[in-house]
Amino acid sequence: xxxxxxxxxxxxxxxxxxxxxxxxxxxxxxxxxxxxxxxxxxxxxxxxxxxxxxxxxxxxxxxxxxxxxxxxxxxxxxxxxxxxxxxxxxxxxxxxxxxxxxxxxxxxxxxxxxxxxxxxxxxxxxxxxxxxxxxxxxxxxxxxxxxxxxxxxxxxxxxxxxxxxxxxxxxxxxxxxxxxxxxxxxxxxxxxxxxxxxxxxxxxxxxxxxxxxxxxxxxxxxxxxxxxxxxxxxxxxxxxxxxxxxxxxxxxxxxxxxxxxxxxxxxxxxxxxxxxx
Numbered sequence: 001x002x003x004x005x006x007x008x009x010x011x012x013x014x015x016x017x018x019x020x021x022x023x024x025x026x027x028x029x030x031x032x033x034x035x036x037x038x039x040x041x042x043x044x045x046x047x048x049x050x051x052x053x054x055x056x057x058x059x060x061x062x063x064x065x066x067x068x069x070x071x072x073x074x075x076x077x078x079x080x081x082x083x084x085x086x087x088x089x090x091x092x093x094x095x096x097x098x099x100x101x102x103x104x105x106x107x108x109x110x111x112x113x114x115x116x117x118x119x120x121x122x123x124x125x126x127x128x129x130x131x132x133x134x135x136x137x138x139x140x141x142x143x144x145x146x147x148x149x150x151x152x153x154x155x156x157x158x159x160x161x162x163x164x165x166x167x168x169x170x171x172x173x174x175x176x177x178x179x180x181x182x183x184x185x186x187x188x189x190x191x192x193x194x195x196x197x198x199x200x201x202x203x204x205x206x207x208x209x210x211x212x213x214x215x216x217x218x219x220x221x222x223x224x225x226x227x228x229x230x231x232x233x234x235x236x237x238x239x240x241x242x243x244x245x246x247x248x249x250x251x252x253x254x255x256x257x258x259x260x261x262x263x264x265x266x267x268x269x270x271x272x273x274x275x276x277x
Contacts, residue, residue: 008061012081013079013082013251015082016082016083016251018030018084019075019078019079020079020083020251022274022277030144030209035196037071037072040064040068040150041064041065041068041072043066044061044064044065045065047061048061048062048065057262064255065105066105069105069106072098072101072102073102075196076096076098076099076101076102079095079098082250083253084251084252084253084269084270085227085252085253085270088252088267088268089253089254091158092253098132116217146237147234147236147237148234150237151233151234151236151237154233155230155233155234158229158230162197162226164171165193165197165222166190166193166194166197167190167193167221170186170187170189170190170191170193170194170196170217171186171189171190171191172208172215173193173212173215173216174186174188176207176209176211176212176215177189177207177212178210181208181209181212182205184206188205191205192205193219196216196219196220196223197219197220197222197223197226198223198227199220199223199224199227224247248268249269249273250265250268251270252265252268252270253265253267253268253270
């Protein structure tokens with residue numbers, strides 16, 4: 001008797017295709033419906049935070065909240081049902097996001113009393129995390145996430161270099177300007193260096209001496225020159241991951257991003273060729 005993926009029933013395979021395979025017509029319609037539901041639920045949460053709207057339409061917004069929560073709960077349970085390894089999906093990033101999208105509404109039922117109103121409001125804000133669910137339904141977003149993962153080491157080196165620069169430049173500005181011109185400490189000077197290097201320029205602190213202004217000008221020019229570096233890193237990564245390779249998902253753990261010729265899942269080891277049968 002065969003075990004594992006071979007024992008998957010036909011309805012679970014069909015359900016998996018609809019929920020996780022966006023390339024199929026049913027999968028596309030499912031994703032569109034889910035995206036519209038997520039957007040509508042987030043808009044409802046934001047409208048509920050407006051006092052005038054909440055007073056007038058509070059009952060309607062509360063009913064909509066429960067409607068969306070029940071719908072997302074059914075979706076979450078269906079996802080756990082159709083994957084071969086539910087625990088892996090439940091503990092994945094998107095599995096946790098799915099849980100955060102529904103659990104605050106249920107928790108609010110068990111926190112009665114006006115003295116806990118602030119806690120309930122905080123829990124309601126967590127529903128905004130539903131917007132993160134949008135990412136998993138967009139092929140372009142998947143490519144971007146994979147490109148960021150592939151470029152993570154280069155980006156880390158770049159951030160370390162920028163951190164070193166702002167520490168050195170902030171310390172120099174502290175020596176040049178001093179406390180009398182607002183640079184009261186090295187951390188505050190580093191804050192100024194970050195604001196200047198990123199070309200934000202709040203203006204709450206500014207150099208007063210000629211030497212300090214010259215250094216500030218150099219930092220501004222340096223900021224324009226290095227701001228394109230992470231863009232170039234990610235662009236190269238995008239060109240590599242979008243070179244025509246098919247994005248496939250694993251039926252067992254729902255992990256995505258496998259190459260078209262991949263035989264086994266690179267996360268759980270389950271065979272991928274079963275998806276094509």
